[in-house]
Amino acid sequence: MMSKLTAKGISKVYNGKEVLHEVDLELESGKIYGLIGRNGAGKTTLLSMLTAQNPVTRGSVTLDGKPMWENPEALEGVCFSRELNPVSPNGANTMKVKEYLRVAATFLPHWDREMAQRLAGEFGLDVGKRISKLSKGMMSMVTIVVALASKARFTFLDEPAAGLDVVAREKFYRILMEEYLDTGRTFVVSTHIIEEASDIFEEVIILDKGKLLLKENTQELLERSYHVSGHTEEVERAVSGKKVYHEETMGRSRGVTLLLQPGEELRPGYDVSIQHPSLQKLFVALCGEEAD
Amino acid sequence: MWKRSVKFWGGVSLQSLGICMGLALVFLVFFAGGSFAAGGLGIRGSVGGLLLLYPYYLTLMGVFYMSLSALGCFRSYLPLLVSFNVTRKQAICGILLHHLAVILGLVGLGAFVWFLAGLLGGEAGGEMAGLIWLMGGTMLLVGSFGIFLGTLGSRWGKLGQILGVAMAAVMGGVTGAGVAAAGKEKVWAGFNRLAEGRFLWFMLLGLAVFALVSAFAFLVNRKMEVRN
Known part of the structure; x- marks a missing residue:
């Protein structure tokens, strides 16, 4: 059955400033979407609201008709693997990679432990290292491992290629395509490295200054x-x-x-x-x- | 999701209990072990003395843990869990139950140690049991303050923490001024009157304050945002 994640008229206001304005979006299952926009366009904010990690100021987000907000049943269908921060609110992020993955394994209901281990090995991740000691590229690899091993129906990645060298990026795109072809999961990938990633985007979503500029099949758009x-x-x-x-x-x-x-x-x-x-x-x- | 929360927080609670128990033992042996040995009490006497004192050190470690843990839980664990699709309600519940579990664990262990030492029987046993309530109540009150501070910190960041500490300083100052104004004898008389109730009221007060602060935590964090 086709699953749909629907955002209706979602807006977000921070300190009186509207950072996202009346975005209507429908994401269907079995596609890879590319989310592109300039810095500050609202990409991360949009992803946060689609996955109920942040509340909307106006509008609604539903998964197959069920509201996402504070709804465990709906939340089981999504995974938003956001950028890791080397600094936590209490200082340096002293959590080890393996502890972070253990928390992910505990709470993400469809977690594939074997896949997580295999990917960590493929990327050469030292799981015993503290997050604060990781390079930017290594932190990106951790978010990629979480996203892919989550096996969530709708998986959102926020700039997963940031900090990755070209070899690692090629590896990521290859693994993403393999996973997509194997499982038919929906991926939404936000990125600034548009040229490399455009080949894998079935549809592209462009945000500009907090507004949805367009959402269209990539091939048709280019034509x-x-x-x-x-x-x-x-x-x-x-x-x-x-x-x-x-x-x-x-x-x-x-x-x-x-x-x-x-x-x-x-x-x-x-x-x-x-x-x-x-x-x-x-x-x-x-x-x-x-x-x- | 509840099962997963129990698994996660159960592990954290056991770890915390273990740390408190271990540190209490280290401090006990370090600060009191020498005195018992030097006092010529012999092994039996020394062990008895250590068993008497261990629950106090457990309380000390518990108070220490309660004052620090909640801030870390609200500022680090809460956004982490929400980023892994735990609802805010469940995550906050987990934090609160974790703290309650540690308190009850330490209180229970203290009571068990005194039971082993044969200190809970007879007339004196009633007083010792009263002290158990006092310890529990103390940890609950300190834990409540920690949760209050943690809630302020999760909502308003460092500003919230400073505000919380400032409020505690003001309350401490007002309490101290009140005690000084009342005079030492009046304060002791009041304390002894309350002690006749064997401090169960103190534990209940701690639970009530904990419940109040828990409601505050839910209210303030109901729309908590996860930020990078």
């Missing part, structure tokens, strides 16, 4: 986005009437990025170069400075 470049006047004629998200000018040449509406098309017959931008370039166009 309706274009980078048009050439002589300034030709480009202007080719994209006339279309909303331009980003432009670059170099002498008499100009390049613009467009995101066409479904069904909309570029007018043919102009002496311009037309390409589909990468997800990263599209993201920069959408969330960077807006063109006039």
Whole structure:
């Protein structure tokens, strides 16, 4: 049966400042979602509220119709593996990795102990080390182990690739895909390393300044986005009437990025170069400075 | 989820009890063992003396533990458990029951030691039993303060802790001033009157304060946020 995690009109206000505004989101089972946004866009806040680790100011979050907030039954279906902190509120985080994993094993109902041990070995994690003594990459590995070994239906990872070297990142993407193909779990991965991760995202969710900019199938999104470049006047004629998200000018040449509406098309017959931008370039166009 | 909470907090409680018992024994032997040996009491006498004193040291360790533990529980364990999908209600329940378990464990152990030493029988046994209630009540009151401080700390961070300590300082000052104003004889007379009730009232007072502070902990933390 298809599971759905639904957020309706969720907003979050901190000290009078709205950091997330009226976000409507539906996450279906059996997909890998990429959550991308600039620093401070509200990604971690969104993930925290979807998993009831933080309360919403307005709106609701439900899993298959059941409210998430303080609901043990609904909470069993999710896992939010957030970034570890080397510093706890009482000073250095003196908990050892194995103690942290033991707590995870105690409370996450579907915990796969063998998988956790195997992944810790694959990543070369020293489980006897204190969290405060781990490098950033090692802390990322711990969050990845927790996320994958949790076996939760909906698993959220907050910047799991942060601090990982390229070899470790490739390993992570490979293991994630294997787990996804084996189990059909839903993963929501927030990341800044868009180009590497975009290949595995079935759908992409873009947050910008606390608002949901779009949530769409990655392939379809890229197919309706274009980078048009050439002589300034030709480009202007080719994209006339279309909303331009980003432009670059170099002498008499100009390049613009467009995101066409479904069904909309570029007018043919102009002496311009037309390409589909990468997800990263599209993201920069959408969330960077807006063109006039 | 409750079973998992019991498993987790049961382990933490046993560990805490073990630490308190071990430290109490070390302090007892260190501070009192020498005196008994030097006093020529012999092994039997020394053991008897140690058994008499051990519950007091258990109480001392219990008070020490209660004053420190709750802050760590609320500021570290609470967000950790919530991040692993434990509801706030269950997590706070776990913290509170853990503290109660340690108190009851130490009180129970103290009573058992005195029972082994044959100190709980007869007329004097009633007084000793009264002291058990006094010890329990003391740990409950100190534990309540620790939980109050921990709740303030989890909600308002360092500011909350400072506020809690400041409140304790003010209350201590007011109590001290009151005792000084009343005079030594009046205070002892009052204490002796209350002791006639064998201090059960003190234990009940401790439980009542603990219950009040527990309600405060639930109220303040019902929308607690997990932050990185």
